[in-house]
Amino acid sequence: MKTTTTAELVFVPAPAAGHLFSAVELAKQLVTHDQRLSVTICVTTMLTAGFKAAIDPTADDSSVASRIRLIDLPIVKLPPNTNPSETLPSILEASSASIKKIASDIIRRRTESSDDSPRLAGFVIDMFCTRMIDVAGELGVPCYVFYTSGANFLGFMLHLQALYDEGKLGDLAELKDNGFEMEIPSLKKPLPCKCLPSAVVEKEWLPLLIDNTRRLREVRGIAVNSFLELEPHAIDFLSTGGIIPPVYPVGPILNLKAVQGNEEVMEWLDDQPAASVVFLCFGSMGSFGKEQVTEIAVALERCGQRFLWSLRRSPEAGKVGPPSEYEDFDEAPLPAGFLDRVSGIGKVIGWAPQTAVLRHEAVGGFVSHCGWNSVLESIWFGVPVGAWPMYAEQQLNAFQLVEELGLAEEIKMDYRWDGGTVVTAEEIEGGIRRLMAAENDEGRKSKTVKEVSEMSKKALMEGGSSCSSMSRFIQDVIDNIS
Template identity: 65%
Template sequence: MKTTAELVFIPFPAPGHLLSMIQLAKQLVKHDQRLSATICLIPLPSGNNTNLTAAGDDGSRVRFVNLPAVKPPPDTDPSRFMPTILEGSKRHIKELVGSDVARLAGFVVDMLCCTAMMDLGSELGVPPYVFYPSGANFLGFMLQLQALHDEGKLGDLAELKDTESEMAISSLEKPLPCKFLPSVVVEKEWLPLLIDNTRRLREARGIVVNTFLELETYALGSVSVAGNPPVYPVGPLLNLNSARPEEEEEKEEYKEVMEWLDGQPVGSVVFLCFGSMGSFTKEQATEIATALERGGHRFLWSLRRPSEMGITGDPGEYENFDDVLPGGFLDRTSGVGKVIGWAPQMAVLGHQSVGGFVSHCGWNSMLESVWFGVPIGAWPMYAEQQLNAFQFVEDLGFAEEIKMDYRWGSGKIVTAEEIEGGIQRLMTTTESDSRTRKTMNEMSEMSKKTLVNGGSSYSSMTRFIQDVIDNIPST
């Protein structure tokens, strides 16, 4: 069948946003032969750009275009750094569309690119859609905050984060304690940007969300109301091929990790991994090590070295773990645990020996954990992760708390006692007769069924594609 519709994807240049949007593009063109996709890659001046080797290509119907780099002036305020890059990239995207895209059906714009990119659709006469790589819960939360802000009813959220007060959230069944407000909305320099982006996404023709109906039934109901754009839950969008690395160095590390897991009893290992930007100070690493040694559970711990750039930089690898861990820890725990740097997260979560996952609660990691049916130990750090953690612990019952009010960079230390207690509760939930384990296994099966013909996400993707096809501008 001849391709009749070209979608241009504009991802935010961060791993959790970029890789899930690539999966969306690949799923769409696989779903319908009439579609093709162009993915615009916006480079970061720092050079910390995601390696797309594992993302691959989907023949001639998915192509990647590297846009020219945009360098903000040296005196640019940190909160304006990415908006400046996005605004500068807008011109390059218009030039690309004007010269290379023959049958433009629409733009698919990341949630964090809305303010800069939403006007492209009206300027070129095609509909804009928004891709929301976070869950429907966070979408509902931000729509509520934006409405309150525009009505002049939104107070200073930063003043609430250390209080015992609660907030009713339309996308949550239970009130949210303000100490669990997501970090991104209590940081005064970032909240206005999120409010602006949320206001602009209301102008979209539709919002494509990386979630599925069975997981976020309540949250999706709260956002699928009159006045909001249509919402299309099409997840979980996971790159299952990423379970096996491409780089030779990572292949050796992968082999070593998997061989170690092969030697552990079923469901006995707690896996600690904190995302592409997760890292800890020596003081915090010591508390984790103490908790693991005292708790006695088998463990696989991905420990990364903090970047000198803080949360905006990529963590590095330790040359010697003894430099950051308590003396003798590696020798004393050699029979039950393993400390590694880079971790093949998907492959580890899919291994039968893994019974629990201590996670930063990034949305992609949570979807992966659901896919493989592994209960979560919630230790959120930044962005919207505190909200994700509360939803999984309190609303859904798929997780146990490690420390839900933790905020990366706050200087606060999660104690060994808190970590040990959380891991103990988590590993208790992994027992075959536990309610949490049974519920998680049920949701794992649903996550796979939703993507096949007749499933809720499959049907939602069909509706989205039909809207795209029906609204191709006439030539």
């Protein structure tokens, strides 16, 4: 039977969990939206069996799954002393020949079988994979970017890049401590320099980020994981003035089926009253040292709030990597007797099934690192956030949630994972009390979160802002097949 697929896109996501989940979900939405499209996703990192199962497109409708394929590229082994800022460029450089061959094979199949195979319509690359712009150029096909952060961060980076190229960008590492503010076109309010994203105040990362941002101006279009109703000011800035190629807000792009809840956690939540539990979870890389863990525990015990706390072991001193699990929480740096004293109201767990927890009606607040995927998930499920950023662009996300959007309470907006600061039990307790009181105060904050939650769902429906933006993106892809 002759296929209706006429255009194939090659996806190159960054080798990180949040970026891969989002890329696969975007691929699913694209092929669901238009039967003319198929997608090949190039995976540049080794995936565990559980992770593969979570992103496996064959678990969806067969008509969709048949038009998405995941290809594992050869694993790139870098020297153990590779600088973290050089890791991704090195992986992409080593993988570029394999990716080019995959794309070339699509062109060859089309040439050999005429109308029976789809044409290569172009590349869709992660925001950090701009090295692939050159590969697309060598093959003579368009290149698009999937920007996995929000529109505000994109606007922020474009502004920094312009200042950098004009020689007007000072030492951001010094600025973050001087009490000044910056005017950012994608923000309505001035940004306190203490809330500058960690990614740009680290001197080894800034040149890479600036170069990546500069190269965004070369692509055919940018799909942003956001929606018009969430970031109207930033999207308006990006869409006017011709500063970059067309921007398509197509979010929220979320893999809500990525993980299932663990039975013990779900049963515990089932026994809690509606909107009574504060959930503390800090992402796949989130962990704290002994002193900070103790302060969190003291705060939770003092405020007497029902809680579910994802507590994980930090890497050994001097080592970089994801946190590990405690085999027994008696090994954790918790105050003596803490687990016994809170056993009636709280539960400490390891890795957390975040989406399953956030969708549970017992959860009324989410103390979060403000990673963009977590931000979108909290909005989707209508759960107010306690903002406690750690790294990357999270300080900017936290400022946006608290000050621009009114969707969050501050725990510590200017916290930095490697800054040596310890957030006190008093600060944490106060933030949690404000967060969980969102239903009070005439319900204003809770009502706002619920309203934006409904907007996020409507944006993806037929006629919604993101659905319409997705249609425009697809039409551009189809119109520009070489």
